[in-house]
Amino acid sequence: MKQTPRPVMLLMAFLAALAPSCGASTPAAGEQVLVFAAASLTHAFTSIATTFEANRPEFDVQLNLAASSSLRQQILEGAPADVFASANTSNMDQVIEAGEASTSTTLATNVLQIAVPAGNPGGVTGLSDFARAELLIGLCAEGVPCGDLGRQALGKAGVVAAVDTNEPDVRALLVKIEAGELDAGIVYATDVAATGDRVEGVDIPADVNVVATYPIAVLANAPNPRGADAFVAFAVSDQARAILSRHGFSLP
Amino acid sequence: MRNRPPLPLAILASIGLLLFVLPLVGLLARTPWTRLVGLLSGEVVTDALRLSLVTSLAATAVSGLIGVPLAWVMARVPFPGRSLVRGIVTLPLVLPPVVGGAALLFALGRRGVVGEPLNQATGILLPFSIWGVITANVFVAMPFLVITVESALRNLDLRFEAAAASLGAGRWTVLRRVTLPMIGPSLMAGLVLSWARALGEFGATITFAGNLQGRTQTLPLAVFVALESDRDTAITLSLVMVAVSLTVLVGLRDRWWKAL
Numbered sequence: 001m002k003q004t005p006r007p008v009m010l011l012m013a014f015l016a017a018l019a020p021s022c023g024a025s026t027p028a029a030g031e032q033v034l035v036f037a038a039a040s041l042t043h044a045f046t047s048i049a050t051t052f053e054a055n056r057p058e059f060d061v062q063l064n065l066a067a068s069s070s071l072r073q074q075i076l077e078g079a080p081a082d083v084f085a086s087a088n089t090s091n092m093d094q095v096i097e098a099g100e101a102s103t104s105t106t107l108a109t110n111v112l113q114i115a116v117p118a119g120n121p122g123g124v125t126g127l128s129d130f131a132r133a134e135l136l137i138g139l140c141a142e143g144v145p146c147g148d149l150g151r152q153a154l155g156k157a158g159v160v161a162a163v164d165t166n167e168p169d170v171r172a173l174l175v176k177i178e179a180g181e182l183d184a185g186i187v188y189a190t191d192v193a194a195t196g197d198r199v200e201g202v203d204i205p206a207d208v209n210v211v212a213t214y215p216i217a218v219l220a221n222a223p224n225p226r227g228a229d230a231f232v233a234f235a236v237s238d239q240a241r242a243i244l245s246r247h248g249f250s251l252p
Numbered sequence: 253m254r255n256r257p258p259l260p261l262a263i264l265a266s267i268g269l270l271l272f273v274l275p276l277v278g279l280l281a282r283t284p285w286t287r288l289v290g291l292l293s294g295e296v297v298t299d300a301l302r303l304s305l306v307t308s309l310a311a312t313a314v315s316g317l318i319g320v321p322l323a324w325v326m327a328r329v330p331f332p333g334r335s336l337v338r339g340i341v342t343l344p345l346v347l348p349p350v351v352g353g354a355a356l357l358f359a360l361g362r363r364g365v366v367g368e369p370l371n372q373a374t375g376i377l378l379p380f381s382i383w384g385v386i387t388a389n390v391f392v393a394m395p396f397l398v399i400t401v402e403s404a405l406r407n408l409d410l411r412f413e414a415a416a417a418s419l420g421a422g423r424w425t426v427l428r429r430v431t432l433p434m435i436g437p438s439l440m441a442g443l444v445l446s447w448a449r450a451l452g453e454f455g456a457t458i459t460f461a462g463n464l465q466g467r468t469q470t471l472p473l474a475v476f477v478a479l480e481s482d483r484d485t486a487i488t489l490s491l492v493m494v495a496v497s498l499t500v501l502v503g504l505r506d507r508w509w510k511a512l
Binding site: 138172 | 354357358361362363379380458459462463464465467468469476477480481482
């Protein structure tokens with residue numbers, strides 16, 4: 001399993017499309033399975049691909065990790081991908097509508113969580129604490145996915161947050177929470193899981209939460225349909241579900 | 253005809269100039285001119301402009317107040333480790349500002365090495381406040397002042413100060429009446445460079461002081477955030493920055509900083 005920088009990846013994809021026989025003639029470790037996956041799946045899919053390759057040594061998984069929208073665009077422009085895993089249903093739906101996939105399966109879901117520094121010094125128990133002026137509260141900026149979704153959740157809960165900073169992205173927000181400079185912020189459960197022990201997650205009730213669904217599909221024009229089927233079957237297996245769950249995803 | 257450049261020089265110079273002019277052309281081409289007045293009076297724009305002017309000027313004043321003495325000590329007082337000190341002072345010039353901001357956070361933040369005791373003793377909290385913005389600005393901008401003033405001090409003919417001293421002037425008087433006036437143009441240039449750097453400061457500010465409209469969101473931060481959601485506002489904010497900076501830089505260049 002290798003992660004290839006995107007420009008190189010695209011060049012390879014282009015060359016592979018021009019001369020499909022070349023791939024077969026090289027004495028590679030196994031049949032290549034090209035998986036296009038949303039960037040938020042990076043850690044989980046790296047681990048899933050490694051386990052899959054250990055189970056099925058005849059396959060060699062290549063991950064192309066990027067924003068779901070760019071992956072969708074690449075697929076619609078004819079990139080020779082085998083599998084598409086998207087961070088939302090809208091990009092997957094567009095791929096299906098364009099006939100690039102016939103159906104998709106829900107791989108996992110990702111829920112919002114309140115991130116607090118280890119030990120929860122602000123004593124944050126729920127979204128209502130975001131109105132407490134004495135706490136230092138951070139959100140992602142508007143226009144950034146985590147910022148828009150966090151505001152949706154606060155809106156559903158009817159909380160007017162006393163925000164102290166609007167961070168440019170989820171990493172920047174988590175850095176300040178990790179350092180204990182902020183008392184709370186809203187991020188995805190997977191982001192909390194990826195940050196380790198210095199950040200704790202406080203659950204947001206389902207009725208005010210905003211859930212992202214991650215669908216996965218075998219692509220209609222997959223150069224390696226057998227490998228694609230095998231990978232998708234593995235991605236929804238118990239072994240892969242355990243990996244997803246360890247990385248903070250909720251399972252359907 | 254005297255200063256007509258050789259053709260290769262003219263071509264290369266034009267390419268150099270184009271590199272600076274083209275982005276401006278791009279900005280002007282995408283400017284929503286018909287909506288400009290409305291966008292300019294938007295709250296995000298006016299808040300950011302006010303905050304940027306206040307914090308960049310404050311940072312320039314602080315840089316002058318503590319940077320000139322620092323430059324003087326570095327230029328005149330031989331002490332062990334002086335080259336190391338010089339390196340440390342100029343470090344913010346080469347460090348990515350985000351690194352500087354993170355380092356400031358670890359030092360002066362609420363849980364920082366110095367920030368935590370400071371906060372417990374006095375209740376002062378620099379991050380997420382206008383003081384945090386000014387601190388970050390001073391950190392990245394002051395080196396410009398220090399290196400400009402230090403090099404001016406080192407190139408100064410010491411006989412003028414010696415003459416003043418021999419006529420009975422005390423050290424303080426010499427500094428005030430001889431040294432500072434003689435390095436005046438360099439000091440001014442250093443202040444202007446610091447101010448310009450502070451006005452454009454982004455990475456250290458957003459990392460150390462956060463981003464909140466009206467409190468810590470300066471023009472560069474507002475541009476960055478608006479690019480995600482509202483491109484016309486982002487362009488308007490950029491135009492404001494260009495206009496303010498060009499006015500000051502062109503206006504001052506001829507008057508004060510011929511030294512550079």
